[in-house]
Amino acid sequence: MGNHMDVVIRGGTVVTADGRAECDVGIANGRISQLGGEMTTRSTLDARGAYVVPSAVDPHVHLCAPEVLASETPEFVDDFYTGSLAAIGGGVGTIGQMSFPFADDESLRAAVSRDASAAGQEAAVDYFLHPGITDAGAETLEQISALASEGYSSLKLPMLAFDWGARNLVEAVQRAADAGMLTMVHCEDEALIRFCTARLEAQGRDGVENYPLSRPDVTERAAVERAIAICELTGAQLDIVHLSSASALAVTRSATLRGLPVYVETRPMYLYLTDEVHSQPDGGRFVGMPPLKKQADVDALWAGLADGSIQTIGSDHAPWTLEQKTAPGLTVSTVPRGVPELETFLPMLFTFGVLTGRISLERMVAVTATNAARLFGLYPKKGSISVGADADLVVLDPGKTRVIDGRTMHSKAGYSPYDGWEARGWPRFVLSRGDLVLSDDTVTASAGRGLEVPRGARLAPSPSPAYPVPAT
Ligand SMILES: [Zn+2]
Structure with missing residues (x-):
């Protein structure tokens, strides 16, 4: 029986x-x-x-609490409920929210509380939160340590923050390292981007079709090199998020080979599209940070996923509507950045990664679920198929085939960067x-059924035969 x-x-x-x-x-x-x-x-x-397969653990989403959506300048269009429904549709079972201060006077602690409360009421999948800093003043530094002691074992930090004062930025990473947090770094160099943007403006070439020229490869690579220098100085464990280029990947690989604890996340869009799409009339729909790259970069990222030098895929789901993305008169600096990626997460990777032979099914599970669960302290509760999980x-x-049509999907974006693609x-x-x-x-999932996942010990990603595992 x-x-x-x-x-x-x-x-x-x-x-x-x-x-x-x-x-x-x-x-x-x-x-x-x-x-x-x-x-x-x-x-x-x-x-x-x-x-x-284990439901995907997507460590990188941007969803909005009600007060953020109701403000005059909302960031992105999905709340925790519509974001959750999109996640379920794409096979994502746990989401990692970037919790940044929104209003100028909001503290890091308040940002985390605001998202914890919104997710508690609205999320329909399980979630965890990354405190995200936009300054490194004394109050913020103190709150980093306090949040870490409450179990928030990851910190998000954008290298873009040009005017912070570099010393404070290093101090913030040191705090995170001392508290055993993983520091997730958005790597783009703001000074170099400002220079490129000003040059395009002076030439009258700052239309959205030139978006990639405003943030060329070197603007990512320079920030990755700097992040690794900070890692070396502070002993911090780094997760380079949404890495986009072959040259930046070469930098992280050499850091790992030197024994530094540097992990790499890439993002779906970089695996399926190149910068050529920006010359389309509605090219704004593909704008994210960093921009799309060349076919050689796409190939390098697939190779990195296969050989283990890229350990995770984060959706960086950061949706805007098509009207917002393609409004007339937008420039390289005013076009809204971010795309919806949750609801296509597993099928796109299965179709264009597994069925093409670029990665195995086992590797798909590792990079979409198991590795993120391990790195962020959610394993084996999440990201595994084992008794007790x-x-x-x-x-x-x-055999289930569908032509992607964002209008029929759950994100309020109302479009997908892959509209018309068959997956x-x-x-x-x-x-x-x-x-x-x-x-x-x-x-079918009710708002508020999602739970915050308790964070346990952080573990190294699944070993990959072709690549050394960075030590945790
Ligand atoms: Zn992001």
Whole structure:
């Protein structure tokens, strides 16, 4: 007869970062309770012909609390609920929110509390928060240490902050390092970008079609080099977020080979698009920071995902509407930056990474779920298929094909950078702590069901045969 389960996923191929096996998955009380063997249940999910993978752990999203959306200058258009629905649609089960101060007088602590409260009321998937700093004054420095002692074990820091005073920036990273936090760094050099932008303006060439020229490769590479120097000085563990170029990847690789604890995240858009799209009339829809690069960069990023020199993919879901992105008269400095990426997360990677042979299915699981869960202290509760783990699972159907149309998706952006593209591998079912939140192509999840994931020990990413694992 076997043990009684709330739900059994039957007949699928279970895939983890380490391998795959035909195996039924038994779920009880929201957790994975049994793998394989006899089980009884009243609720069976048919996974025949499909893969059962851990729901993605996306460490990098920008969603808005109600007070941010209601302000005169909102940042991005999704709240925690619409963002969650988009996440579920794309096979993402846990999101990591960047919690930056919004108003000038908002403190780091207040920013984290504001997002914690909004996510608690609205999120429909589980979440964790990264305190994000835009200054490094005495109050902020103190709050970094205090937040770390409360379990916030990651800090987001944009190198763009040109006028901070470089010494304070180093001090902030030192605080994070002393408190055992992982410092996530947005690497672009503001001074170099300002120079390039002013030059384009003087030439009358500052239209959106020239956006990549306002932030060429060197503006990313210079910031990555500086971040690594700070890592070397402070002993901080770094996560270089949304890395976009081959030359910046070469810098992080050499740092890792020197034994420095430098991790690398890339972002979906850099894997599928090149800067040529900016010359389209509606090229503003693809604008993010850093900009899109050349085919050689795309190829280098795929190789980095395969060989382990890139450990995670963060969506950097930062949505604006198409009207906002393509309004007449926008320039390289006024075009809204950021794109919606949550709802296409797993199918795009499956179609253009796994089905093309660029990465294995196991590697897809590592870079979309397991590695982020390990790096941010969520493993093995998240990012794994093991007894006792949360039943956050995607039954990924390789036969399920769809032409992407952002108008039909959950993000308030109302478009996707991949509109018109055909992708395969959409979820047949998505479970969140055992609850069925997607079936029959319909997302059903109530606002407020999401929980903040407690942060435990941070672990090194899954080993990759071709590349040394940076030490934690
Ligand atoms: Zn971001």
